[in-house]
Amino acid sequence: MRSMTTALALGFALYFAARAIWWTEQPAVPLLLVAAIVLYLAAVLTAVLASSADGVRMPMGAAVLALISSAVVPTLASLALEREMRGAPFATWYIGAVGLLAVVCIVRRHAVCGWVALGALIVSASAYMGIVDAFTLGLVGSITWVVVAQLLVIFWERAVRDTEKLADAQQAVSAWHATQVVRQRERRVRAQRALAIAGPVLTRTVASHGHLNEQEKLEARLAEGTMRDELRGGILLNDAVRQAISDARRHGAVVTVFDEGGLEGTDDARLDEIRDELASVVASARSNRVIIRAGRDDQVAVTVVGRAAGGAHDDDAVDLWHEIRRTRE
Missing domain, CATH: 3.30.565 (Heat Shock Protein 90)
Structure with missing residues (x-):
């Protein structure tokens, strides 16, 4: 599951980077656009591939780099183009790219960083393109991605907690069942021992119609006490x-x-x-x-x-x- 999501995130990241390079009109400052692409790729690769102690939560350094990139990449990409070119299909690549970066932050348990990155994207895109054009050209999709990612993480963690509770309950039931089996076995052994002790005494009592001598009465009292001991x-x-x-x-x-x-x-x-x-x-x-x-x-x-x-x-x-x-x- 983790390998599949990692491959999917890297695939989308490369798609957005390729889309940025495939410009149809010459940028005013190409180096700024290249710098934006390089910074984005560094941030997303670090966010996706950086390992941590628990294996899921992203290291804090990677989260900080993602936040910086979410604020800087839209600015670099927009300043590299003339104002009339900022609505071109290749020019809006950073909207989906930063949205993907926010999704990665949320999936790797840095929800605050993810939402801050999304907020930075909304502010930057609205400032450079206009709020209406920004929502028309892809901002709605990025917001939807982030919301869905957050809901999936919440439901996944809840499912994990429920699974752990179910596993604990199953272990408790198994332990209780094993204890009951042992106790049943002990009760059977005690019952067999009690019958072995009381059987001869009862046989003699029945055979003599209840007329026992002193020794037989002593043995009967001893058998009765032994039976109580086995039970208690x-x-x-x-x-x-x-x-x-x-x-x-x-x-x-x-x-x-x-x-x-x-x-x-x-x-x-x-x-x-x-x-x-x-x-x-x-x-x-x-x-x-x-x-x-x-x-x-x-x-x-x-x-x-x-x-x-x-x-x-x-x-x-x-x-x-x-x-x-x-x-x-």
Whole structure:
């Protein structure tokens, strides 16, 4: 797209320069006309071909040269001809040429320079040819070019912004979809694990018509707690944590696990360290009730609270308080 527009601009620039050279009557001062052509070609080639950091916006030096040319070229071209010759077909070349220069400025994101160049062209052409003749001999076309170029740039930038927003939305949807797939997979794994744990207990319960001995009742309570852990424990659990919780329950403790998303975004290495520390804390706990919570705190990833069986006040009943930091200290 850029190569095509560059070639088109250069083609029009050469056309206007050739039209200026192809005079049908001898200019009064040919050197002024030649100087106007050379200055115009230098300005338009610089404006079209000069590169910048972002690849689209024209360098400021090229924009300044374009502004100077838009003011000087009409003057040189007009002064090179007698007054009665300024309306000749070859003499009006600068109207389209400077209009093209203004269009290049706008397309290369120097809209102010483009409109100033157009204003300079209108003033110069009106001064040397008369405002009616100037509009009749091509000024309307140059103004139309500039207006259309400005509208196209506005619509193009809006389309680019909309495309970027759409791409961001698509990425967000893809990320959300991937997250949902992972969560569904995790739920299936937890459901399968829960069925594997509860299946034998349910089978025995049905077979014995609900008459269970003390050991079977203990296994049923353990299975119930394990199922709750799988549903509410999230990524807090690994084999070591599950074993520590199971051992604590076998010793009579009531263990509750809550994963409120506190470990989301934690890297795998640190997550393994947190789980290992949690397993060690639970294994060494001697509290009657243990509460494990992974909250959304910026500093603390997991909090383990142990409560004793008695105590006159709630504060007195807390005999274990352990915080696992989100990052390694």
